[in-house]
Amino acid sequence: MTSSSKSMTAELPSYTIRVSDRAKCVRLSISIESGLEVVIPANYDRHKIPEIVQKKRDWIIRNQLKLDQREAFFQSQAPHELPDRLNLQSLGEEWKVEYEQVETKLRGIIIKEEQSSFRLILKGNIADIEVCKFFLKQWLMQRAEVQLSKWLRKVSNRVKLPYGNVAVRSQKTLWGSCSRDRNISLNYKLLFLEADVVEYVLLHELCHTVHMNHSDKFWNLVRKFEKNYKILDKSLNRSWQIVPAWLDF
Template structure:
């Protein structure tokens, strides 16, 4: 799988057109055609099948300009309705709904040259050093979330794997912008550490969804039947997951 980041500069813009956003390209073995995904943070991802000629992408995006603009405006409107706490740059707590845990984040300014993060008390994290460096603080918190997710999601996935009798080869934890999880043709499952912010029922659904891809590497009728077999509330979960990014604080992707 390859991924590149490009800027759209191939089209001259008319006076009334705004520039299209930067985009990422992801090659997917499951893709049969080009598809566009826009995250709740406004990140545009172009999913292409293997061997696709990427020089064709700018013209595709230009043809989809109306959809892209409409979607970005809708997301901006949704983000405007979120509480102020959602957009803070340096959080004072982490609400990990999947675990029913709330972690306090404490900031202590010291003369150290770099910021360091430690667990100071049960469900309390302390950042020490030049804490005015918000970027460094957020990066440390993201790293902690990724480690936390690896510890929590590994046994969770294993338990569901055994319950559903669906085997996978390995698990990785990443911080994808537009995907909660993925499964490769080698039955390797990648999960997003942002799942920690979701309700546990939605995490169950995402994990079962990816486990079912070890049998069906597509979204065919047979795939959805298998998902429903292990997750009967499939329709409600699909609806709820569309709003899942509302649970993830904006600083996580800042």
């Protein structure tokens, strides 16, 4: 091995191999949660993997860089502090968050919601930041479950693409996904994004009920309903900067 090829391999992160019954071919994925993963079909010849990883090195380095930038941005956002407002752009709502220390034997926090003035008041042992965050996240999840489900139903009716169930989840890097049974899951953090970007995510997942990939056929279907899909997809890629850092800390 020459020294230059050595440094080429040194740049690549180490990877784990995951066998998937559903995988038809080799696929690479990279995320904060799992790092670099090589997903292979059962009975796949593992000797081929190092070569495949080398072939994909540009893609790996590019995406690793994106994740590194994301982490650096995240760390600069004072994630340990509690928020004094929640800007739910998708719904056009900006909530003011207030904290009130109240003597209580319970560890929990009560959230009082004042719809008319968009005020949330957290009462209880507010010195416990982790507990406050937990209850704020719960509140956001519930709001997302109601609002995003309604929204998905509306878009589905408009484009006439039916789906199975919808679930709202908390994921660090994934905005949404669609299973083979046409069940759609959506990230509650979509609440913080702009409405047209959220609408694009809903449409994108609904188009996956027809095409389970990112083939030309898939993008043609997306284009049929949303001409600006490329611009929206780009904004979506940048959108993690809008999500408050305290949520993931």
